[in-house]
Amino acid sequence: MAEPELVDVVVVGLGVGGEEVAGRLAEAGLSVVGVERDLVGGECPYWGCIPSKMMIRAANALAEARRVDGLAGSAQVRADWAPVAKRIREEATDTWNDRAAVDRFTGKGGRFLRGSGRLDGPGRVRVGDQVFQARRGIVLGTGTRPSIPPIEGLAGTPYWTNHQAIEVAELPATLLIIGGGAIGLELAQVFARFGVGVTVLEASGRVLALEEPESSEVAAAALRADGVEIATEVKIERVGHDDDTFTVYAAGDRSFSAEKLLVVTGRRAHLDELGLDTVGVDATQRYLPVDDRMHVTDGIWAVGDVTGEGAFTHIAMYQASIVVADVLDRARRAEGGPDASGTASVVGGAMGAASAVGGSMGAAGPSGAAGTVPRADYRALPRVTFTDPEVGAVGLTERQARERGINVQVGFTELSSSTRGWIHGGEPGGFIKVIADADQGVLIGATSVGPAGGEVLSALVVAVHAAVPVSQLRHMIYAYPTFHRAIQSALNDLS
Ligand SMILES: Cc1cc2nc3c(=O)[nH]c(=O)nc-3n(C[C@H](O)[C@H](O)[C@H](O)COP(=O)(O)OP(=O)(O)OC[C@H]3O[C@@H](n4cnc5c(N)ncnc54)[C@H](O)[C@@H]3O)c2cc1C
Numbered sequence: 001m002a003e004p005e006l007v008d009v010v011v012v013g014l015g016v017g018g019e020e021v022a023g024r025l026a027e028a029g030l031s032v033v034g035v036e037r038d039l040v041g042g043e044c045p046y047w048g049c050i051p052s053k054m055m056i057r058a059a060n061a062l063a064e065a066r067r068v069d070g071l072a073g074s075a076q077v078r079a080d081w082a083p084v085a086k087r088i089r090e091e092a093t094d095t096w097n098d099r100a101a102v103d104r105f106t107g108k109g110g111r112f113l114r115g116s117g118r119l120d121g122p123g124r125v126r127v128g129d130q131v132f133q134a135r136r137g138i139v140l141g142t143g144t145r146p147s148i149p150p151i152e153g154l155a156g157t158p159y160w161t162n163h164q165a166i167e168v169a170e171l172p173a174t175l176l177i178i179g180g181g182a183i184g185l186e187l188a189q190v191f192a193r194f195g196v197g198v199t200v201l202e203a204s205g206r207v208l209a210l211e212e213p214e215s216s217e218v219a220a221a222a223l224r225a226d227g228v229e230i231a232t233e234v235k236i237e238r239v240g241h242d243d244d245t246f247t248v249y250a251a252g253d254r255s256f257s258a259e260k261l262l263v264v265t266g267r268r269a270h271l272d273e274l275g276l277d278t279v280g281v282d283a284t285q286r287y288l289p290v291d292d293r294m295h296v297t298d299g300i301w302a303v304g305d306v307t308g309e310g311a312f313t314h315i316a317m318y319q320a321s322i323v324v325a326d327v328l329d330r331a332r333r334a335e336g337g338p339d340a341s342g343t344a345s346v347v348g349g350a351m352g353a354a355s356a357v358g359g360s361m362g363a364a365g366p367s368g369a370a371g372t373v374p375r376a377d378y379r380a381l382p383r384v385t386f387t388d389p390e391v392g393a394v395g396l397t398e399r400q401a402r403e404r405g406i407n408v409q410v411g412f413t414e415l416s417s418s419t420r421g422w423i424h425g426g427e428p429g430g431f432i433k434v435i436a437d438a439d440q441g442v443l444i445g446a447t448s449v450g451p452a453g454g455e456v457l458s459a460l461v462v463a464v465h466a467a468v469p470v471s472q473l474r475h476m477i478y479a480y481p482t483f484h485r486a487i488q489s490a491l492n493d494l495s
């Protein structure tokens with residue numbers, strides 16, 4: 001067998017997280033091999049955030065045009081999917097081709113390998129016949145794939161995952177969606193606004209079940225207003241498929257039929273493919289547990305969805321910054337001896353960038369000093385479901401806070417009772433809900449639902465992240481008449 005090739009770092013999986021880590025370490029002067037078996041960039045640019053938000057932008061334009069009647073005259077709207085599909089194909093995904101991303105990485109000095117990477121003992125990664133020995137570390141950014149429930153009759157049918165839903169060039173007349181989470185709701189509203197008859201089948205008692213119950217109510221009402229049928233507490237028993245129809249059979253003699261079936265029931269990491277046993281890590285876990293600097297075990301870091309800390313691009317990017325800072329910090333310290341001045345100066349130079357990232361997290365100390373690598377802190381994790389109205393949330397929900405035994409105070413206000421919400425008009429509106437730790441006098445969670453719910457959320461994220469005292473938040477000046485001014489009413493309602 002050929003000798004392993006010595007490199008500084010191997011990054012396996014170049015999704016959002018892996019691409020960021022690999023590119024920045026290569027820019028810093030380390031020899032980096034980036035391994036990707038599919039498209040560099042991963043789910044987000046090709047089948048996730050970006051194309052889905054292009055769809056949402058288009059669907060919201062239709063909805064806004066339909067609001068002209070009764071508000072500003074009359075408008076006739078004719079929906080056409082062709083420009084949406086074209087924009088996704090040409091502007092977002094380059095027809096699902098990653099040449100630009102590969103060039104971006106190699107342009108930074110990285111070495112790209114198309115293939116599946118697998119650990120092959122401590123410090124080693126195998127890609128086909130090639131084996132690399134990584135002297136600075138290995139980073140796993142292998143993400144997740146759709147988790148498909150073992151429903152009788154489903155396997156073997158041409159059901160859609162998010163991939164087919166994003167790639168669709170011609171819309172079906174009717175669509176069943178199994179799963180009323182973030183993906184299910186965003187796509188249900190898009191397709192309904194383009195004239196598809198959509199039915200969402202959700203197993204639990206409400207859609208968006210991880211968020212506040214009030215969020216679920218507003219989101220469900222908004223989708224129903226767009227013509228989406230929503231069925232909750234659906235216990236699916238079997239799926240049938242013939243030439244042009246899917247039928248879902250559920251408990252209680254319920255059945256649902258449509259031309260296409262989209263399954264969006266969460267995601268799953270595939271740890272069994274990574275050779276984790278060769279480094280003594282349990283591959284039967286659901287996700288890859290990491291510490292607050294993303295260490296899996298000695299010399300191995302993980303980044304992004306595979307860590308199970310929240311399946312969001314902003315989490316992958318946040319974690320990537322920490323990994324980059326940590327790898328460079330260790331490399332700099334390892335190279336700090338008198339016999340390694342050349343490498344030390346390259347790596348030391350890169351610490352400027354790394355510490356700038358640390359600085360933006362507010363957790364780093366003086367540039368370049370040992371032990372200044374920021375640590376991950378998910379207290380103020382923001383998330384936005386881009387339905388219309390948008391559902392933004394940060395930190396704990398009321399229920400999570402109560403389950404932790406916190407002395408909870410809750411404040412709530414309907415957006416329609418604020419001046420801007422009233423001017424804006426329209427149902428189902430939105431609200432602000434704030435969750436405070438009464439003993440500490442700070443917010444520990446908040447929800448912002450409304451036409452700009454995701455943007456309004458930013459103020460609440462700062463409040464939770466920086467633990468700004470509620471007394472100070474109450475006495476800020478909130479511009480009139482903004483949507484975010486409703487935050488003050490919610491704070492005044494805390495009890
Ligand atoms: C429809 C949809 C909409 C979304 N919208 C949003 C949004 O609006 N905002 C948001 O923050 N997040 C959104 N997300 C989530 C976001 O896409 C993910 O959080 C993000 O892509 C995670 O990045 P990652 O790098 O961890 O993993 P991924 O993007 O999954 O990338 C992992 C990569 O690793 C590769 N890989 C896996 N195993 C190997 C191996 N052994 N060898 C080589 N390569 C391997 C895969 O091919 C893949 O390219 C959305 C997701 C979906 C599906």
Ligand SMILES: NC(=O)c1ccc[n+]([C@@H]2O[C@H](COP(=O)([O-])OP(=O)(O)OC[C@H]3O[C@@H](n4cnc5c(N)ncnc54)[C@H](O)[C@@H]3O)[C@@H](O)[C@H]2O)c1
Pocket residue numbers: 149178179180181182183184186201202203204207208209234236264265266267310311312383384385386
């Ligand atoms: N705007 C965003 O940031 C955004 C958008 C889309 C996706 N995402 C990320 O992608 C991840 C995956 O999204 P998702 O919507 O697939 O997962 P999810 O976990 O958000 O929702 C899955 C839903 O499917 C339901 N479900 C599971 N099994 C079922 C069954 N057999 N029958 C009926 N319903 C069933 C669950 O109860 C849940 O409500 C999310 O967790 C999120 O982090 C983010």
